[in-house]
Amino acid sequence: MDRRYMKLSLIFVPMIVYLSIMFRVIDNFCEDTDISTSETVYSTAVLKNTKPDTNMSRYLQSLVKKYDELEQEKVYLLSLIKSLLDRNTVFQDKNNFMNELDKIVHPRKIKAQKPKSDRSSIETNIVKPKYLFNCTNINKISLKQKIGHGVSKQAFLGHYHGQEIAVKMVTRHQKDVRNCFQKLSDEDIVKRHECFMFPNMKLMKEILLLEQMDHPGFIKLLGYCVRSEETDSTDLSEHGVTAVYEYGKRLNVANLQFNTFSSRLQHAIDLADFLSYLDNSPLGSLRVRDFKETHFLLVNSSIKMIDLDDVDNLEPSCDIYYDTQDTEYGNETKARSTTCEFDLPCYMGLCIGSNAKNNLKMMNKLFLSRLLHPKLFPSSVSEKVSDLLARIDTSNISAAVLVQQLSNIQKILFSVYGH
Numbered sequence: 001m002d003r004r005y006m007k008l009s010l011i012f013v014p015m016i017v018y019l020s021i022m023f024r025v026i027d028n029f030c031e032d033t034d035i036s037t038s039e040t041v042y043s044t045a046v047l048k049n050t051k052p053d054t055n056m057s058r059y060l061q062s063l064v065k066k067y068d069e070l071e072q073e074k075v076y077l078l079s080l081i082k083s084l085l086d087r088n089t090v091f092q093d094k095n096n097f098m099n100e101l102d103k104i105v106h107p108r109k110i111k112a113q114k115p116k117s118d119r120s121s122i123e124t125n126i127v128k129p130k131y132l133f134n135c136t137n138i139n140k141i142s143l144k145q146k147i148g149h150g151v152s153k154q155a156f157l158g159h160y161h162g163q164e165i166a167v168k169m170v171t172r173h174q175k176d177v178r179n180c181f182q183k184l185s186d187e188d189i190v191k192r193h194e195c196f197m198f199p200n201m202k203l204m205k206e207i208l209l210l211e212q213m214d215h216p217g218f219i220k221l222l223g224y225c226v227r228s229e230e231t232d233s234t235d236l237s238e239h240g241v242t243a244v245y246e247y248g249k250r251l252n253v254a255n256l257q258f259n260t261f262s263s264r265l266q267h268a269i270d271l272a273d274f275l276s277y278l279d280n281s282p283l284g285s286l287r288v289r290d291f292k293e294t295h296f297l298l299v300n301s302s303i304k305m306i307d308l309d310d311v312d313n314l315e316p317s318c319d320i321y322y323d324t325q326d327t328e329y330g331n332e333t334k335a336r337s338t339t340c341e342f343d344l345p346c347y348m349g350l351c352i353g354s355n356a357k358n359n360l361k362m363m364n365k366l367f368l369s370r371l372l373h374p375k376l377f378p379s380s381v382s383e384k385v386s387d388l389l390a391r392i393d394t395s396n397i398s399a400a401v402l403v404q405q406l407s408n409i410q411k412i413l414f415s416v417y418g419h
Contacts, residue, residue: 018114063350126257133160133223133244139237141167141244148294150307152176152199156234157247168206169239170199172232197229201240206308207243212282217274219297219306220246225297248297248304258368259378262413265376267303268371269406275306275399284313287355291362301419303367316354318346357395360402380416381409 133141141158148155152174156168170177180195210221222244230238236242256264269394273402278286290310297306318339340351341358374386388405397405 017185020081023312052097057205131221131223131244133225135227138223138225138242138244139235139288141165141236141401143167143234145238147320149174150309152309155371158244165345166245166247167236168243168245170196170203170241171234174199175211196240200229202309203241203243208309209308213277215274215277216302217270217277217297217305218308219304221250222246222307245306248298248299248306251293251298251303253293253366256367257373257376262417263301263411264371264376265406265410265413268368269403269410271303271363271371272369272399272406274403275356275359276358276403279399281313285315285355286313286359287315288359288362291366293366313355315350315352316340317349318351320346320348320349351402356399358398360392360399361395364389378416381412384409384412 001354094218108322117315123394141160144157144159147157147165152170153168154171154174156167156169158194165392172181174177176199177195180198184195207221207224211220223239224243225236225239226241227239228377233239238258254266278288288305288311292307295305295307296303298304316339339347344351344353344357367388372385374382374389377385384405388397388402388409
């Protein structure tokens with residue numbers, strides 16, 4: 001009986017909605033054309049004192065126009081009902097039907113109600129800005145002091161409504177720009193803006209990478225502004241390329257070993273998860289070619305990478321040659337590679353997997369070997385930690401497996417110590 005009711009509802013509920021809408025349209029039509037007994041008498045009196053042909057033709061044209069509108073509504077509603085039928089959806093009640101109908105009529109609209117108001121709720125497209133800062137408000141940031149610099153970029157501490165943020169830009173004081181200036185002759189001084197182009201390209205690369213990736217292991221981008229190539233001034237209202245990030249504190253890797261074992265283990269899990277993301281990012285397997293302590297900061301007790309200058313998705317190239325050897329079963333030919341590190345196979349001229357293993361190798365050298373020192377862990381898990389370090393040292397483990405193994409150790413410690 002229930003299934004029969006569901007099938008009948010598939011036909012009758014749309015028809016009821018269609019008839020309701022049609023009656024509403026006809027009712028509005030009647031109101032618009034003022035078809036009532038009293039106004040008909042009035043219209044007749046008016047027609048007697050005017051040219052009948054002109055008034056009647058206008059009246060008939062309005063009727064034809066309304067009729068065409070009704071026909072269009074009819075065709076549109078029938079198409080909606082057909083779309084619902086094509087979905088093979090069984091509607092259990094009227095609300096279920098109306099929800100499905102609304103998905104077809106307004107597929108991209110978000111319903112939003114205004115705060116207490118006399119007007120009823122309206123449907124509107126809600127577009128929220130992705131970032132806190134852009135070219136319209138970036139000049140509201142107050143620069144306080146320089147907090148870091150590299151070969152091509154400079155970082156400043158900024159304040160915005162009491163919030164500490166980091167502002168990164170290219171200035172004429174950076175090494176890349178200064179070297180370029182020194183090469184310019186008096187005749188080429190008009191080309192000084194070209195000295196900013198390559199450093200700005202690096203900053204733009206960093207912005208675009210963060211635009212496409214989403215992981216807590218990266219410093220959070222709060223916004224940016226791109227106006228021009230030249231960035232001679234540090235005035236944010238006219239600076240060429242500016243990026244704004246969350247603020248972090250300098251990291252001293254040596255001090256991490258003084259943290260609690262639970263804190264060090266959590267750092268190791270987070271970093272291993274970050275490596276796993278790099279290996280499976282939307283841009284392919286990424287490699288960080290320059291692991292430095294200064295490229296990482298502590299943000300709310302989390303280690304985050306702040307410099308993406310030397311990040312790319314290029315696996316090392318390799319050569320394949322075929323080696324023929326005599327065996328007791330005859331000649332045997334094998335494809336061999338001479339240039340792939342970690343004994344990786346050469347596939348289509350590339351050492352696939354090299355980026356991931358190099359990242360793990362460098363992360364171990366900078367962080368993991370200190371965070372996972374076996375003697376700094378309770379005896380109940382020290383042997384497991386030692387085995388993991390041995391596998392990391394020999395590049396015999398992937399980042400994803402490392403996350404899983406470290407999480408298992410964390411569960412053991414939690415069951416014993418509660419943290």
